[in-house]
Amino acid sequence: MIRLENMTKIYPNGVTALNNVSLQIQKGEFVFVVGNSGSGKTTLIKLLMKELQPSEGKIIIDNKDITRLKKRYVPILRRNIGVVFQDFRLLDKMSVYDNVAFALKVTEEPNKKIRRMVPTVLSMVGLSKKAKMYPKEISGGEKQRTALARAIVNNPPILIADEPTGNLDPSNSWEIMKLLTEINMRGTTVVVVTHDKEMVNAMKKRVVTLKNGSIVRDVQRGDYGDEA
Numbered sequence: 001m002i003r004l005e006n007m008t009k010i011y012p013n014g015v016t017a018l019n020n021v022s023l024q025i026q027k028g029e030f031v032f033v034v035g036n037s038g039s040g041k042t043t044l045i046k047l048l049m050k051e052l053q054p055s056e057g058k059i060i061i062d063n064k065d066i067t068r069l070k071k072r073y074v075p076i077l078r079r080n081i082g083v084v085f086q087d088f089r090l091l092d093k094m095s096v097y098d099n100v101a102f103a104l105k106v107t108e109e110p111n112k113k114i115r116r117m118v119p120t121v122l123s124m125v126g127l128s129k130k131a132k133m134y135p136k137e138i139s140g141g142e143k144q145r146t147a148l149a150r151a152i153v154n155n156p157p158i159l160i161a162d163e164p165t166g167n168l169d170p171s172n173s174w175e176i177m178k179l180l181t182e183i184n185m186r187g188t189t190v191v192v193v194t195h196d197k198e199m200v201n202a203m204k205k206r207v208v209t210l211k212n213g214s215i216v217r218d219v220q221r222g223d224y225g226d227e228a
């Protein structure tokens, strides 16, 4: 489903953020990507979303090389990849409901579908009672769950979460991990970038470790390891 082939990213200032990275993620997998600050994790996510273009190599998603994808097809790619950003990127002037509905409005889904889907995902992430609240009126964990609801409301085949437990206390972190596991069990491929050692060690999923832009470890049912 996701295949990186000898991918290198050198930023215009000469920094090599990723160096000859090859990686395969199968449909339905749950993968943690770990690594020190500056190891290339965010760069990897941006390349997968086509926010950045690699300097060398291929990125194949669903048998298509997205590095060759024409600009007009980028929205279709993004519809297939739900992303939960580190800083949530919620719209402050919109309620929880509207933040989630917005993801369907931009893809011009019919109103009937929006009215059906938004309450369904809000209930799934336990936010039905907060639907009318605004981001500034809800907690960090609730913002994270709103961002997650928005990322999955389109039912994308791939979900990428950047530090989803980064700013959360342990109980909220577990809640988010439980939701990511549920989403994965429904068939979505889940990629989680994290520093959360305890969580990675508890989950026993595949762990890919980046160091200075290279993959230095890739283990099934793994732990956080010493490299990251």
Ligand SMILES: Nc1ncnc2c1ncn2[C@@H]1O[C@H](COP(=O)(O)OP(=O)(O)OP(=O)(O)O)[C@@H](O)[C@H]1O
Residues within 6 Å of the ligand: 011, 012, 013, 015, 016, 017, 035, 036, 037, 038, 039, 040, 041, 042, 043, 044
């Ligand atoms: N826009 C940019 N221009 C130049 N260099 C960049 C740019 N963005 C990131 N870098 C550099 O690329 C390398 C990889 O950065 P990246 O943000 O991918 O790391 P990361 O693993 O996500 O780090 P963190 O855990 O701190 O978020 C770092 O050396 C960083 O300084």
